[in-house]
Amino acid sequence: MLFCLKKNISSFSNVNIKNIICLNWSESIRNVRTFPIEWKRPIKIPFHDPSKTGDGSLSLPIDMNKSPVMVEHSTEIASANYLVKRLFTFDFLGRKYAMRQAKEEMVKFVQNHKYDEKSMEVKIAKDTATIRNLIEHHKKFPRDLKTKTYLNSLIFTRQKKMKYLRKWDYKKFEWLLEKLDLCYVPYPETMDRVERKKSIRRLTEKYCENYKTEKLQEFKKKLDDQKQDFLKEKVTTLEWLRKEEIECGIEPTVSESDINEAKEQLSKHLETLKLKPLKVNINRNILSDM
Amino acid sequence: MANLKAELNQFYGIGSQTLKMFLGACKPCDKKNATKVMVSKFVLDENLFAFFKEPQTYFAYDPDKICKVGDIVLIKELKEKKTTLITHEILKVLYPLGDITDPLTGRKVTNTAFNKTKFRDELDELCKFYGKNPNRFIYKDAPPRGWQEGKRDFSDKVITVQYNDDGIQNRYQRNYGKPVNLKYKDKQLPLFRV
Incomplete structure (x- = not known):
């Protein structure tokens, strides 16, 4: 068994044969790291995370020291004692009423007119207010399963409404995303299972493509560096040829237009070097379904 | 003929x-x-004798x-x-998607509610009747489609399932990861089997 080990693993340059004898079969392989790719299994993100729901800002503007709109306009409370004023705040009424007013403010930010309640932009605004409120609730009470299921279903239905609005009115859809600070990420068409072997194969493909482009770009750069000297030689040799042929009394094979063309090529090449140095776009998206 | x-x-x-x-x-x-x-x-499906x-x-x-x-x-x-x-x-x-025109009149159409449509000109008149909201959407000032591509709207490219955790956030990938089993979290498994 040991002889087999020696024969197989001695081909790797990184491994000392002395170490292999004292180690086990499995431990010796773990020390070998000739493979440059590392794969990490993606950890599950919870459903209420902003990267999944699409909410940019997850906080609602709820002030518990504020009083409701009906009370703010009354003249009697404006002249009342500070203790009476404090009794009519949301702190004593409850958080439910504060949230209700925040939802109304969010709807006013979007709706067409005062009685507009059924349009898609209003429905989405109402949903976002409830979602952002319930996410805060879910963080405090994660074992409240009724609200958890309600929240999960609301996120799905809001996505459905956004999809509907996108189909009917794309300009309004894009305007609404910025107004409510939302993101729209559709679901993938094909659901691939995340597997170890499959994802390592994908990463190797990506690595090989990047390696290939790097090598090609290096070779291209080497040739481009030789271009300047070559063009200078071309101009001098063409001039020398024309002068010699005229002196010998033969009809010149090289015309003046050929020399001018070579000079133009040289001037253009020098301009390109000054304007834009070569850049390599290695990290392009190679993995595609097609 | x-x-x-x-x-x-x-x-x-x-x-x-x-x-x-x-x-x-x-x-x-x-x-x-x-x-x-x-x-x-x-x-045509020849067994059922019907088109699908x-x-x-x-x-x-x-x-x-x-x-x-x-x-x-x-x-x-x-x-x-x-x-x-x-x-x-x-x-x-x-x-084009999201810019529906009525073929008979040639006017543009929007939706006011689920499965209910209205012309865009008529909606302005309706808003005038009920009292316009200054925050509402106005079609004249709106830029053409595509100004939110890659910022907030990620429907322009193919979306795939996330298979590797680089640490870089790619919005064109969706996370469907399973919860990590704490037994095998710290164990370093071999990448390659010879």
Whole structure:
């Protein structure tokens, strides 16, 4: 068994044969790291995370020291004692009423007119207010399963409404995303299972493509560096040829237009070097379904 | 009948050469000079003796990227293939997504509620009647489609399942990871088996 080990693993340059004898079969392989790719299994993100729901800002503007709109306009409370004023705040009424007013403010930010309640932009605004409120609730009470299921279903239905609005009115859809600070990420068409072997194969493909482009770009750069000297030689040799042929009394094979063309090529090449140095776009998206 | 045959020959071509045109919807695609078009065809099932829809995809050549995702488009078969994949060419964008026009009057349409539509001109009059909201959406000031691409709207490219945790956030990938088993979290497994 040991002889087999020696024969197989001695081909790797990184491994000392002395170490292999004292180690086990499995431990010796773990020390070998000739493979440059590392794969990490993606950890599950919870459903209420902003990267999944699409909410940019997850906080609602709820002030518990504020009083409701009906009370703010009354003249009697404006002249009342500070203790009476404090009794009519949301702190004593409850958080439910504060949230209700925040939802109304969010709807006013979007709706067409005062009685507009059924349009898609209003429905989405109402949903976002409830979602952002319930996410805060879910963080405090994660074992409240009724609200958890309600929240999960609301996120799905809001996505459905956004999809509907996108189909009917794309300009309004894009305007609404910025107004409510939302993101729209559709679901993938094909659901691939995340597997170890499959994802390592994908990463190797990506690595090989990047390696290939790097090598090609290096070779291209080497040739481009030789271009300047070559063009200078071309101009001098063409001039020398024309002068010699005229002196010998033969009809010149090289015309003046050929020399001018070579000079133009040289001037253009020098301009390109000054304007834009070569850049390599290695990290392009190679993995595609097609 | 003779006239009809002549007309048909003009349209379809004579003999083996045929001009084929299809109506299809654009799909997200990562190709540079082409777009993916999905065409639904009716195919006869001989056992049940009935027609069923079968989706079929084509790759149409457009280097300038005229059409966007979701547009309904007219494509024609090329006489010579560009590549093995690209066999068709885009003739016209018939119906862009999210800009619906009424074919009878030629006016633009919006939705006011679920499955309820209204002309955009009429909606302004209705807003005037009830009292306009200054924060509302105005069609005249709106920029053309595509100003939110890659920022907030991620429906322009193919979306895949996240398979590797680089630490870089890619919004065109969705996370469906399983919860990590704490038993095997710290254990360093071999990457390669010799």
